Amino acid sequence: MNTIHVAGGVGVADTAMASYDAALADANLHNYNLVAVSSVVPAEATVEAVPEAPDLGPAGNRLTVVEARRTIGPGDAVDFRESGRAGAEGAESKRAPRRRPDAVAGLGWATGPGPGLFYEVTGEDPEGVRDRIRAGLDSGADLRDWELPDRETRVETVAAEPDRYATAVVIAAYGESEPIL
Numbered sequence: 001m002n003t004i005h006v007a008g009g010v011g012v013a014d015t016a017m018a019s020y021d022a023a024l025a026d027a028n029l030h031n032y033n034l035v036a037v038s039s040v041v042p043a044e045a046t047v048e049a050v051p052e053a054p055d056l057g058p059a060g061n062r063l064t065v066v067e068a069r070r071t072i073g074p075g076d077a078v079d080f081r082e083s084g085r086a087g088a089e090g091a092e093s094k095r096a097p098r099r100r101p102d103a104v105a106g107l108g109w110a111t112g113p114g115p116g117l118f119y120e121v122t123g124e125d126p127e128g129v130r131d132r133i134r135a136g137l138d139s140g141a142d143l144r145d146w147e148l149p150d151r152e153t154r155v156e157t158v159a160a161e162p163d164r165y166a167t168a169v170v171i172a173a174y175g176e177s178e179p180i181l
Contacts, residue, residue, distance in 0.1 A: 108136070
């Protein structure tokens, strides 16, 4: 039987691409050429959550994945003066600080007899991401009229750092890598 490994990672660096590469390294998926596919789990596959992906073949190979990825940078901020609670008024709301949001990436999967589904979500709030994953899996199963009772979720969060980029990833890696040439 083929195994799909689900691994996550976070990275912080001086550029967006470097933070993504660091997040991939944290998941041990940085040495592959990732090829994204839609979110169907083949019927003959098993899905296994792992702390980091095992060795899936030589560096430079092609690896089929489903990926949730969120990168935030120095320009990303939430202004609580504009997005604060409803009804906030007066001097208190005018002094409300700006803050950098967290980068949150989540991947959920649902399996049962036959094929299954992955559902990927990104955002700034881990619980909100989890809620949207659950809703997406429910919707996808209903759309296909599939019974998918076995469900799991993996969410990665990284806090912003001043003047740096931060990336969170969760990746489902399908089997072993394959030569690209």
